[in-house]
Amino acid sequence: MTGLRERKKRRTRGALIRVAHELIVTRGYDDTTVDQIADAVDVSQRTFFRYFSSKEEVALALQDETEAGFYEAVRDRPAQESPIRALRNALDATWDHFGEAITEIVPIGLYMRMWQVIETTPSLLAAHLRRSTETEARLAALLTAREGLSPDDRRPRVLVASFTGVMRAAGREWGEGEDVTVEAARRTMDTYLDLMAPALSDGWSRR
Known part of the structure; x- marks a missing residue:
């Protein structure tokens, strides 16, 4: 107690x-x-x-907690999932429990507006990206251990960099829009992640 x-x-x-x-x-x-x-x-x-x-630390406190929750969700994914599927399913799980953790501290609407401020304030965004680099390194190390790979294997780092880069691109698009709801943020991020595999393929349709 x-x-x-x-x-x-x-x-x-x-x-x-x-x-x-x-x-x-x-x-x-x-x-x-x-x-x-x-x-x-x-x-x-x-x-x-x-x-x-x-001031930077208090401004990014909930972002840090959200990233920590995502790391824990990846760590808890079943071993039989592929690395990319583990990341995607962990993100879905994080979204599902997202509101519960946030609303214990701030209203969800305030959190979403703050996220938008982070995405559109250069100094704060730079600080957030610097701190996120540490989480990305931990995620890459986690995937390396999870897959039983050599520390010299670069694939986990490439995958994490690609995945988080796509999420950041989605966050920037969402942050520049007018819909600051959780649903809009999740929808934008899902759209970007759905395009990740096609964008990395050799053949692009010119339709």
């Missing part, structure tokens, strides 16, 4: 994330400060830094 102190810490962390999202969505990332976030939650700057090392 979670103790009172731990529950209080989780509430404070959640409040900092929620307020950071609200301020960034309303004012923009560059015009939001750590002091504004801390003041809105009625905590000191020192308390803020107990939970997050920077």
